[in-house]
Structures are given as structure tokens and as C-alpha cells.
Amino acid sequence: MEKILVLDFGGQYNQLIARRVRECSVYSEVLSYKTDMEKIKQGGYSGIILTGGPASVFDEDAPRYGRELFESGIPVLGICYGAHLMAYMLGGTVSKATIGEYGNVQLSIDDTDSRLYSDIPSSTSCWMSHANSITELPAGFKATAHTPDCKIASMENAEARLYAVQYHPEVMHTPKGTEILRNFIYNVCGCSGDWVISSFVEEKVEELRQKCAGKKVLCALSGGVDSSVAALLMHRAAGDNLTCIFVDHGLLRKNEAKEVKSAFAGKFGINLIAVDASERFFDKLAGVSDPERKRKIIGEEFIRVFEEEAKKLGTVDFLVQGTIYPDVIESGLGDAALIKSHHNVGGLPDHVDFKEIIEPLRDLFKDEVRKAGIELGLPHSLVARQPFPGPGLGVRIIGDVTPEKAAILQDADAIFREELAKTGEDSKLSQYFAVLTNMRSVGVMGDERTYDYTVALRAVTTSDFMTADFGRIPYSVLEVVSSRIVNEVKSVNRVVYDITTKPPATIEWE
Numbered sequence: 001m002e003k004i005l006v007l008d009f010g011g012q013y014n015q016l017i018a019r020r021v022r023e024c025s026v027y028s029e030v031l032s033y034k035t036d037m038e039k040i041k042q043g044g045y046s047g048i049i050l051t052g053g054p055a056s057v058f059d060e061d062a063p064r065y066g067r068e069l070f071e072s073g074i075p076v077l078g079i080c081y082g083a084h085l086m087a088y089m090l091g092g093t094v095s096k097a098t099i100g101e102y103g104n105v106q107l108s109i110d111d112t113d114s115r116l117y118s119d120i121p122s123s124t125s126c127w128m129s130h131a132n133s134i135t136e137l138p139a140g141f142k143a144t145a146h147t148p149d150c151k152i153a154s155m156e157n158a159e160a161r162l163y164a165v166q167y168h169p170e171v172m173h174t175p176k177g178t179e180i181l182r183n184f185i186y187n188v189c190g191c192s193g194d195w196v197i198s199s200f201v202e203e204k205v206e207e208l209r210q211k212c213a214g215k216k217v218l219c220a221l222s223g224g225v226d227s228s229v230a231a232l233l234m235h236r237a238a239g240d241n242l243t244c245i246f247v248d249h250g251l252l253r254k255n256e257a258k259e260v261k262s263a264f265a266g267k268f269g270i271n272l273i274a275v276d277a278s279e280r281f282f283d284k285l286a287g288v289s290d291p292e293r294k295r296k297i298i299g300e301e302f303i304r305v306f307e308e309e310a311k312k313l314g315t316v317d318f319l320v321q322g323t324i325y326p327d328v329i330e331s332g333l334g335d336a337a338l339i340k341s342h343h344n345v346g347g348l349p350d351h352v353d354f355k356e357i358i359e360p361l362r363d364l365f366k367d368e369v370r371k372a373g374i375e376l377g378l379p380h381s382l383v384a385r386q387p388f389p390g391p392g393l394g395v396r397i398i399g400d401v402t403p404e405k406a407a408i409l410q411d412a413d414a415i416f417r418e419e420l421a422k423t424g425e426d427s428k429l430s431q432y433f434a435v436l437t438n439m440r441s442v443g444v445m446g447d448e449r450t451y452d453y454t455v456a457l458r459a460v461t462t463s464d465f466m467t468a469d470f471g472r473i474p475y476s477v478l479e480v481v482s483s484r485i486v487n488e489v490k491s492v493n494r495v496v497y498d499i500t501t502k503p504p505a506t507i508e509w510e
């Protein structure tokens with residue numbers, strides 16, 4: 001299998017580079033710049049990409065790699081800091097630029113015959129973020145592109161197969177960036193593109209099989225995409241040595257617990273311990289209105305139930321977690337990634353005996369995890385599952401939580417989801433759900449005066465969930481949803497649609 005190594009010098013976009021390479025159908029993995037040359041040689045890489053990073057290459061303690069990297073015969077592409085490193089180590093000069101460049105700038109390609117620039121227009125734009133620049137080329141190199149403020153926006157020694165770019169080809173704001181990376185991978189490294197998500201699945205399963213042969217493995221399954229895919233991968237590798245624990249806290253969406261059970265225990269034949277702990281959760285939550293307190297109670301109780309079940313299994317060798325790359329970044333890059341309980345509400349159980357955590361998805365982005373899920377046969381309803389907070393409907397019931405309120409919300413939410421699916425509106429939205437406001441007001445049904453709850457509908461479009469716009473659902477669809485909810489769900493006499501963006505509102509109501 002062809003592989004490209006991304007050598008990490010601490011930049012923000014390192015996994016993004018690996019992902020772009022994978023989008024070009026070539027497998028890619030990220031290793032620290034501390035990896036020694038022997039290991040890199042043994043890795044059988046077709047090419048190496050050096051990432052950006054916050055350091056200045058001429059600083060004494062800057063992360064560096066010796067000349068042997070550039071003399072190994074493996075093609076190298078340096079990006080930003082990686083470009084500086086290449087120039088510096090090979091005898092060029094890197095200086096603090098008089099004018100730094102940040103943001104989108106015009107890139108003029110001077111050598112359109114360069115393998116890096118085949119089929120790239122001679123004038124395009126690129127994303128820059130640097131204070132230092134290469135000011136003198138190392139021997140054997142020529143400059144191949146410039147920007148208004150950067151004389152050497154890229155350079156190469158084609159014979160030695162060494163390339164460097166000052167800009168960031170991996171980010172969206174460099175519109176031809178993926179093509180430039182593709183040119184490096186195909187035209188310079190000679191890759192042909194043999195990687196698809198099925199290869200990832202196959203290789204991961206094989207790797208896990210070797211690691212876990214004959215060992216006991218435990219997985220906390222939430223029914224979310226990440227933990228589901230992690231569990232399925234592990235199941236392929238460990239079979240009956242894997243046990244999954246699924247805790248139903250009573251605050252899942254309508255029919256969700258059933259779906260998870262029928263998929264995992266039924267379709268896949270996984271050893272599944274499904275615990276209906278809803279009563280315990282409702283007892284603990286009785287009378288509690290403060291959202292943070294509710295989250296904490298649910299998180300703690302979850303861990304307690306999980307521990308109790310896990311204890312019955314005795315010592316396990318491995319605990320599988322569905323951590324994915326964005327979780328790794330959020331918790332502070334690199335090795336020290338915080339452990340995310342599958343509910344990301346409160347960390348790991350303290351009292352479960354296991355030797356090691358395995359995170360088979362930690363290099364993947366969400367859409368790659370979804371593709372792996374499809375490859376593994378995960379049902380569409382679980383693959384396409386929207387984000388769902390660990391504390392579940394507990395955060396969407398404003399005020400105190402009772403089983404009755406949970407049932408009202410489940411029913412209203414199910415109607416909303418059903419109508420959006422029926423009309424195809426769901427595919428235009430990133431997340432949508434119902435909220436049970438704690439507000440009751442007067443209404444009239446038949447000849448009766450009512451005093452019932454208001455349900456709020458929330459639907460958003462977003463690419464990163466950090467900002468969001470409210471979904472423009474047609475009135476005709478909202479009309480049907482509203483009328484069905486007030487008619488079919490008891491104790492609700494009013495439905496409102498939330499038309500606030502994030503910020504200033506959040507996506508969830510709490």
C-alpha cells in the first residue's frame with residue numbers, strides 16, 4: 001500500500017494535511033518530528049510532507065530534522081515551517097520578513113513546467129500565515145512561485161525531488177491546494193492512488209486482531225456514530241472477546257435504545273449488555289433544574305452504572321473508545337489527548353480494571369468515520385445520526401426532568417424528525433430537534449381551556465457547530481409538524497420555531 005508520511009512540527013493543520021492526502025486516495029499518517037530516520041525508512045513511505053509549526057527555524061530550540069531526511073532519496077514537500085526547515089538545513093537563508101503575510105494572497109507561478117504545478121493556472125490565490133521567509137535558495141534549488149510580498153513562495157530541486165511551499169495548500173482558502181498536493185503525491189512521489197476507506201477498515205481490523213488476539217475487550221456504546229464504528233471495527237477483530245455496554249439513561253430519543261439493541265445484538269451478533277437504568281437516572285434528577293447540575297448527575301450516574309456492569313466482567317485487557325481527530329484537537333493536541341468518555345460528560349470510570357485504551361479512529365474526521373461505518377454495514381439511521389449530547393434529552397427538557405416530560409419530548413421530537421425526513425428537509429439541515437420549554441400557557445382545545453407546555457423546534461445549518469444559522473424550513477412543513485404535535489402529543493398546546501443564530505444563542509437550549 002502506498003503511504004505518505006506527514007512529519008509533524010507542531011502546526012495546526014497537520015491532520016488536515018493527512019486528510020487531504022487521503023482524499024487523493026493515498027493513505028497518510030502523522031508522526032512526530034522526533035521519529036528517527038531508521039523508523040521512517042522502514043515505514044516504506046512514497047513521500048514525506050513536513051508540516052508548518054509555530055517556531056522560527058533559526059531559534060536555538062526549534063524542532064529540526066537532520067540533513068539525512070533530505071538525502072534519503074524519499075521525495076519531500078515542506079509546508080511553511082517545513083519549507084523553512086528544508087531551506088535552512090540545506091544551506092539557504094531564512095529571515096524574519098519585513099512584512100509578514102496572513103490570509104489570502106495572489107500566487108503567481110513562475111515555473112509552470114514544475115511537476116508541482118501541472119494543470120494549475122499561473123495565477124491563483126493561496127493562504128499564507130507566516131512571519132519568516134526563505135530569502136536565499138539552497139544550492140541546486142530554484143524558485144517556482146512568488147506573491148507580492150514573498151519572493152520565494154515555493155522552491156524546488158526537482159532532481160533531488162525536494163519541494164517546498166510557503167503557503168498552506170491543505171486549507172480550503174487555497175483553492176488549488178488539494179490539486180497541488182495531488183501533483184506532489186502523483187507526479188513527484190509516483191503514487192497511483194490505491195487507498196479507499198475499505199483499506200483503512202481492513203488494515204485496522206488486522207492491526208487490532210494482532211494486538212488483541214485472545215484478550216478481553218470492553219466498549220462503551222452510546223449509539224453515536226463514533227462509538228458504533230469503533231465497536232464494529234473491534235468486533236471484526238475480536239469477535240466474542242468484545243463486550244459492549246450500552247447504558248439507557250431514559251433520556252434517549254424515541255426508539256433509540258431499541259434501534260441500538262437490534263443493530264448491535266441482533267444484526268451484528270455482538271455481546272451487548274444493555275442496561276435500562278432510566279429509573280435510577282430519573283430518581284437522581286428529581287427536582288433538579290440547574291442545567292450544569294443535571295449534566296453532572298447524568299455523567300456521574302452513567303459512569304457508576306457502567307462500572308457496575310464492567311465489574312461483573314472482571315479484568316479486561318483493553319477499553320475501546322470512539323475518540324476521533326476533532327476530539328484530539330479539542331483536548332490539546334498530541335499524545336496527551338484527554339480521554340473522552342463516550343458521553344463526554346465526565347471522563348473515564350475509575351474503578352474498571354483495564355490495561356490499555358484503544359482508540360482506533362483517532363486519526364479520522366467525522367465524514368471518514370461515517371464512510372467507515374457504511375463500509376462496516378452500520379445501518380443508515382446510525383451512520384447519519386446527528387450530534388446528540390451525552391446527557392441526551394436531559395438538556396432539552398428545561399427545568400426539572402421527569403419521566404412524563406421525557407415521554408412528551410420524545411413524542412414531539414419524533415414527529416418533527418419524521419416530517420423532516422418525509423419532506424426531504426432533513427438533508428438540508430445539520431441538526432434538528434424539539435425542546436420542552438418549561439413554560440406553560442393558556443390555550444383552547446374544543447371548548448376546553450387548557451394550560452399546557454410549549455414545545456420549541458430547533459433546526460440549524462452549520463459546518464462546524466461553532467457558528468450556526470437557523471434552518472429555513474418551509475412554513476408548510478412547520479405547519480404540519482405543529483398541528484401534529486398539538487394534536488398527537490398530550491400536554492402540549494403551543495409550538496414555536498427558534499429563529500436565532502449562534503452566536504448569540506447556542507444550538508442546544510439548556
Ligand code: XMP
Binds near residue numbers: 345387390431465507
Ligand atoms: P451548543 O449548544 O454549544 O452545541 O451550540 C454545539 C454542538 O455540541 C452538541 N453538544 C454536545 N455533544 N456532548 C456532546 O457530545 C454534550 O454534552 C453536548 N452538549 C452539546 C450540540 O448538540 C451541538 O451539536
